[in-house]
Amino acid sequence: MAAQPSSGGVAGAIALPLSEQSVAPGGRLRRTLKISIPAGMLLVIFFLCFLGPYIFAVPAPTYTNILDANEGLFSAHHLLGTDQVGYDILSRIFYGGRASLEVALAVNGIGMVVGGLFGMLAGYIGGLRDAVMMRLIDVLIAFPGIVLAIAIAERLGPSEFHVILALTVFSVPAFARLSRAATLRVREETFIVAARLSGTRRHRVLLRHILPNILPQLITFNLLGMGIVVVLEGALSFLNLGIPSPQPSWGNMIANGQTVLTAEPRLVIVPSIALFVTVLSLNLLGDGLREHWSSR
Amino acid sequence: MSGESAAPAAARRAAAAPGAASATELLAVENLRVDFHSGGRHVRAVDGLNYAVRRGQTVAMIGESGCGKTVSSRALMGLLPRTARVTGSIRFEGRELVGLAEKRLRAFRGAEISMVFQDPTRSLNPTMRVGDQIVEAVRAHSQIPRASARQRALDLMRLVRLPAAAERFEQYPHQLSGGMRQRVMIAIAISGEPKLLIADEATTALDVTTQAQIMELLKDLQRRLGMTLIMISHDLGLAATFADEVLVMYAGRAVERAPTRKLFEQVRMPYTKALIDSIPRLDDPPHMELNVVPGQAPNLAALPPGCPFAPRCPRASEECREREPPFSEQEPDHAWACWHPYGPKDDLR
Amino acid sequence: MRRVVQSSLLRVLVRRLLAAIPVMWGVTFLTFLVMNLVPGNVARSLLGATATPAQVNAYEAQLGLNHPFFTLYGNWLGNILQGNFGNSYTSHAPVTSTIGAQLPVSFELIAYAFIISLVVAVPVALLAARRPNGIVDRVSMMFSMAGVSIANYVLAVILVWVFADVVSAFPAIGFVSIGTNLGENLRSLTLPAVAVAIPLAGFYTRLLRADLLEQMQREDYVVTARAKGIGPWRVILRHALRNSVFGLITVIALNFGTLLGAAVIIEQIFSLPGLGNGLIQAIGNHDTPVIEATVLIFALMTVAGNLLADILYAVLDPRIRYGSAAE
Numbered sequence: 001m002a003a004q005p006s007s008g009g010v011a012g013a014i015a016l017p018l019s020e021q022s023v024a025p026g027g028r029l030r031r032t033l034k035i036s037i038p039a040g041m042l043l044v045i046f047f048l049c050f051l052g053p054y055i056f057a058v059p060a061p062t063y064t065n066i067l068d069a070n071e072g073l074f075s076a077h078h079l080l081g082t083d084q085v086g087y088d089i090l091s092r093i094f095y096g097g098r099a100s101l102e103v104a105l106a107v108n109g110i111g112m113v114v115g116g117l118f119g120m121l122a123g124y125i126g127g128l129r130d131a132v133m134m135r136l137i138d139v140l141i142a143f144p145g146i147v148l149a150i151a152i153a154e155r156l157g158p159s160e161f162h163v164i165l166a167l168t169v170f171s172v173p174a175f176a177r178l179s180r181a182a183t184l185r186v187r188e189e190t191f192i193v194a195a196r197l198s199g200t201r202r203h204r205v206l207l208r209h210i211l212p213n214i215l216p217q218l219i220t221f222n223l224l225g226m227g228i229v230v231v232l233e234g235a236l237s238f239l240n241l242g243i244p245s246p247q248p249s250w251g252n253m254i255a256n257g258q259t260v261l262t263a264e265p266r267l268v269i270v271p272s273i274a275l276f277v278t279v280l281s282l283n284l285l286g287d288g289l290r291e292h293w294s295s296r
Numbered sequence: 297m298s299g300e301s302a303a304p305a306a307a308r309r310a311a312a313a314p315g316a317a318s319a320t321e322l323l324a325v326e327n328l329r330v331d332f333h334s335g336g337r338h339v340r341a342v343d344g345l346n347y348a349v350r351r352g353q354t355v356a357m358i359g360e361s362g363c364g365k366t367v368s369s370r371a372l373m374g375l376l377p378r379t380a381r382v383t384g385s386i387r388f389e390g391r392e393l394v395g396l397a398e399k400r401l402r403a404f405r406g407a408e409i410s411m412v413f414q415d416p417t418r419s420l421n422p423t424m425r426v427g428d429q430i431v432e433a434v435r436a437h438s439q440i441p442r443a444s445a446r447q448r449a450l451d452l453m454r455l456v457r458l459p460a461a462a463e464r465f466e467q468y469p470h471q472l473s474g475g476m477r478q479r480v481m482i483a484i485a486i487s488g489e490p491k492l493l494i495a496d497e498a499t500t501a502l503d504v505t506t507q508a509q510i511m512e513l514l515k516d517l518q519r520r521l522g523m524t525l526i527m528i529s530h531d532l533g534l535a536a537t538f539a540d541e542v543l544v545m546y547a548g549r550a551v552e553r554a555p556t557r558k559l560f561e562q563v564r565m566p567y568t569k570a571l572i573d574s575i576p577r578l579d580d581p582p583h584m585e586l587n588v589v590p591g592q593a594p595n596l597a598a599l600p601p602g603c604p605f606a607p608r609c610p611r612a613s614e615e616c617r618e619r620e621p622p623f624s625e626q627e628p629d630h631a632w633a634c635w636h637p638y639g640p641k642d643d644l645r
Numbered sequence: 646m647r648r649v650v651q652s653s654l655l656r657v658l659v660r661r662l663l664a665a666i667p668v669m670w671g672v673t674f675l676t677f678l679v680m681n682l683v684p685g686n687v688a689r690s691l692l693g694a695t696a697t698p699a700q701v702n703a704y705e706a707q708l709g710l711n712h713p714f715f716t717l718y719g720n721w722l723g724n725i726l727q728g729n730f731g732n733s734y735t736s737h738a739p740v741t742s743t744i745g746a747q748l749p750v751s752f753e754l755i756a757y758a759f760i761i762s763l764v765v766a767v768p769v770a771l772l773a774a775r776r777p778n779g780i781v782d783r784v785s786m787m788f789s790m791a792g793v794s795i796a797n798y799v800l801a802v803i804l805v806w807v808f809a810d811v812v813s814a815f816p817a818i819g820f821v822s823i824g825t826n827l828g829e830n831l832r833s834l835t836l837p838a839v840a841v842a843i844p845l846a847g848f849y850t851r852l853l854r855a856d857l858l859e860q861m862q863r864e865d866y867v868v869t870a871r872a873k874g875i876g877p878w879r880v881i882l883r884h885a886l887r888n889s890v891f892g893l894i895t896v897i898a899l900n901f902g903t904l905l906g907a908a909v910i911i912e913q914i915f916s917l918p919g920l921g922n923g924l925i926q927a928i929g930n931h932d933t934p935v936i937e938a939t940v941l942i943f944a945l946m947t948v949a950g951n952l953l954a955d956i957l958y959a960v961l962d963p964r965i966r967y968g969s970a971a972e
Contacts, residue, residue, distance in 0.1 A: 138668045139668055139671030140675070141947075142672050143902065143944050144901075144905035144944070144947050146906040146909060147906055147909060147924070147939075148679065151676075151940050152682070154928045154936070156682065227794065239910065239913065241928070251798075258914075262810045265806055268802050268803070279796070280791065283793060370868075373872060404874070405872050405874035413865055413868065419868065421866040422964060432870075432873060468967055470964050481869070488874070
């Protein structure tokens, strides 16, 4: 990807038109839109989740008044209505989204730093130590998606912090693998070999030369990974192993709505749309950035 | 498969073709342009190329990589990527190829025009048996049963002198040597008895001995099958040995064209001279430095006005930097594009 | 020649198997570690919050849990190697028999979903790659992006609402076993399988399309194939797809865990008596032996799936099957 050296010299001129057949021939505008639209959507989502409650003057997500239960969409005091026990849906969407995004940011932040450094180090030193480090990662990756997270969340008990811990087990090895593969690719490039041979210290080569080259890939992966974490957090909460009720989460809202699905499909559909739009924005932005960086 | 059977068929087809320019002219390229547009960038890889090839001739297209020789030859077969726009005219036996629908163009590929590529490692499908890849080519243009296609593929393998053909038939490309792979590529290319074979740096990736063998094979097949050969190379020495005529290209343009002997006897264009000077010679003193064409290869996305070679040319004048010299036949059979060509008095080396 | 073939394939297989052994061991260790993250947790959660420390200790002794971690692990591993996963805390039945009954259900669901996703993804990716940026390509890329962005549990709940509640075309719950009636069995598995398959199909479609385009645009053998004058479908099927299959296998293997994970939550939503549903119930009951065994089996299945993909890769790729150059 971005790690490729600029194809200069003699071959460059023809290699460009013959091999660089961008999959999307759309011009610069199209590429810019593919990044700015999902980025704009994400900004709106973040804005609403973190500042929405102050702007729209919604009741607290855990405030309930049984007289207000089962209000429909666009009712007088509740824009998106209320659920069976009278919670305000809009408020819970805001706060639930905040929890999801906090979890996603934390899980991927930890994953990127810990996993990224781990993978970079393994790929850079190579040899037996690399093999052992990667077997460790293999062990973590062997646990299917959510299963280990379920087990950890069950043992620790439901809380936002425990969700973060449980899902980190999932993000760290993913980042480690990616950053190791990326490191292996850039490791043999001339400027890095030159830095190594000229006696630059290892941490300096890693941080000043390798890291900047693999960072775009890590960031793209971070966005795609955030989508996955948002979905997984929802899954844990859906199973009552995530954000503990009555704290809102899109996952436990869907689980709650599922019990009255036939009568009130709105209780499932509203958080489902929130979840879908958020994950879609993250995926689109990740995709757009990947395209941008690979065609640079 | 023999020349006797191919030649009358070719003659018949030529006679039937409407508006065939002349009985001897196989290919006429006029004002060929190839533009690439991708993500806001624009590159003109071939800019107003003109040449003609007579039946049975061997023409060498010479130039540095990026000079447009590969792009222009792929344009002949319609094998350019979708981002390419081809304009101008390519007439093959009087039939126009530019603008032809993909489906119509397909009838030419393999059957009338074939190509052998530079890197036989990459140009064969690694997951398919060698024999099946030849059979596929055989059956592309003739609806013969599998068994006869197989027999014909084996014949082709013998024709290109692949040892132990029956055994090789069952093998995968990675089990063959580079030279053998290139023979397989040649077998594929000649399977449809094409009239024109384009060898695109066909020997560049091979070692010197194999290189000579493959060139001999190509020349031999050309004689036996009555093919016309366009050999694309960066190596003027190779052209000197095998080609009847040489077309030198620079920055997507033709800059000099002449029969091989004439070109070496009286070179005109300074770029061609620089290429000739860079051929290592047997009478060079040992350990002398090899000559290379000085300066940087041109950047097609940002060519200077005037003659594109001017920045590297020892004879360039103010005029060269302002006006581009036209490419025209300035002596019988000898065309060049230069304001200050070398004359008969200029000593070669 | 034949001997060369076998030995080089065999070497690859043996190497992969040997590499899987430490991973499998690591998996058992990590499973056990996680289950014992909080000491005393098991007995406390079984007894409830009101239990005194003394009661907890007594109960731990009764369960045989009052030993150092490594002793417990050694015992547990030793038992597992003999096929003994212990007894459930709730039903007191051997864990192996419970899991033995659940395994076929999960397996069928996963296989069904996997087949649906491939049957959708491969033709769509081929059509999309045939004309990049054409109408089919754009529409299929839009749908596949939507597919990868939708959570399978959301999809499951919505499928239930539409197909079971609104049009009642499929049952929302009520699993019919394969032995009872195959048609009904497939009917009862269709909604859950679709819920698992759609995000997966979107993912496979996007990957396969990208790989096919990569082959079509960057690989010289595709140019050779086109230069032969064969038709575009033949080029894409016999040349590009043949080589893209390897990328797809790798991705499927890497993604196999996600497929298994998806089954967990989907089984719970549709009340399918599979491993995932069993796991969720065991978690509700704090039934440690069942949780341990199920988590371990999921992980071993992932390792086995990866191993299978490696083997498939080696068998399909002539470069591995026939070793390197014969010269």
